[in-house]
Amino acid sequence: MSRAALLPLFQWCDHTAIAIAIRESTWLFPFIQVFHLLGLTLLLGTTVVVDLRLMGCGLRRQPISRLALNLWPWMQRSLAVILGSGILLFVSEAMKCYGNDAFWFKMGALTLALAFHFTVFRATITADDTQVTPLRSRAAGVVSLLLWLSVGAGGAAIGFV
Amino acid sequence: MTSQLLVWCQWLEATGIGTAVRESSLLFPLVLGTHLLALGISVGTTAIWDLRLLGVTLKQEPVSEVMGQLLPWSMAGFAGMFISGALLFSSEATYVFDSPWFLLKIACLMLAGVNALVYHLTIERRIHEWDRQVRPPGAARLAGAMSLTLWTVVIIAGRTTAYSL
Numbered sequence: 001m002s003r004a005a006l007l008p009l010f011q012w013c014d015h016t017a018i019a020i021a022i023r024e025s026t027w028l029f030p031f032i033q034v035f036h037l038l039g040l041t042l043l044l045g046t047t048v049v050v051d052l053r054l055m056g057c058g059l060r061r062q063p064i065s066r067l068a069l070n071l072w073p074w075m076q077r078s079l080a081v082i083l084g085s086g087i088l089l090f091v092s093e094a095m096k097c098y099g100n101d102a103f104w105f106k107m108g109a110l111t112l113a114l115a116f117h118f119t120v121f122r123a124t125i126t127a128d129d130t131q132v133t134p135l136r137s138r139a140a141g142v143v144s145l146l147l148w149l150s151v152g153a154g155g156a157a158i159g160f161v
Numbered sequence: 162m163t164s165q166l167l168v169w170c171q172w173l174e175a176t177g178i179g180t181a182v183r184e185s186s187l188l189f190p191l192v193l194g195t196h197l198l199a200l201g202i203s204v205g206t207t208a209i210w211d212l213r214l215l216g217v218t219l220k221q222e223p224v225s226e227v228m229g230q231l232l233p234w235s236m237a238g239f240a241g242m243f244i245s246g247a248l249l250f251s252s253e254a255t256y257v258f259d260s261p262w263f264l265l266k267i268a269c270l271m272l273a274g275v276n277a278l279v280y281h282l283t284i285e286r287r288i289h290e291w292d293r294q295v296r297p298p299g300a301a302r303l304a305g306a307m308s309l310t311l312w313t314v315v316i317i318a319g320r321t322t323a324y325s326l
Contacts, residue, residue, distance in 0.1 A: 045208025059230045070218045159324040
């Protein structure tokens, strides 16, 4: 799908009442950004610790499924906060994002990261530990960490390109 | 004091390293990427201790167990973050020196250090009394909440510093 096909959607987002309200307010954007980054801190924490564990580092004395039982709900909560606040931040500068290559990179990485998170990653961490080969476990940890870091790097780059 | 610091920033920015990072189109994103990767490891593992101290996750694991296994990662991540951060700073020292967001970031980093030190010297001394408690004592929960808040502010302020670059 070409970018241009999505242009009307970006334009519509840019003109919604909520987008205008966020743009016109001095404090709304940074206020929403605080939630976006707080959610990011929590997702980072839970994901990094589970990824490290999958790679055989960090909390090695705990079975993966026990970590998953504890941390999966926090991943879901932080994702909800990040996506909710992210959508608000996005609509307020939809047209700026449209022309920003880093934004498109971030969205591509995010799509892959979410797809991986809810399929392979979830299946690997919730499976009975004896059923998961070390290779699969390590690969899932490395891929998950790389995908989420790509999302973060893309997000950081939005301000620079 | 202030002017001495400024002179130092000017000197730093003019060094070979500062100039190289600033002018190279490859080096700056590479160092920034390293900074973010290290941040992920360091703040990520720290956030989990904080959540355990708050008694909201990994409740069946002893606090010392969570900390002991994650501490090397928090430290290694912090070292990577500090080195790459120093390189980024050297490339934009005089600008960053003027940014109130950068001052906020440094202030919160120092407070996070003080918070960890106070925790270590006080409530952690009696950790054997509460290691297995689902909900650690108030002082320990306060340390966790402070750490989580301070690190979030560090990220926000750091990002805002870069954005206003």
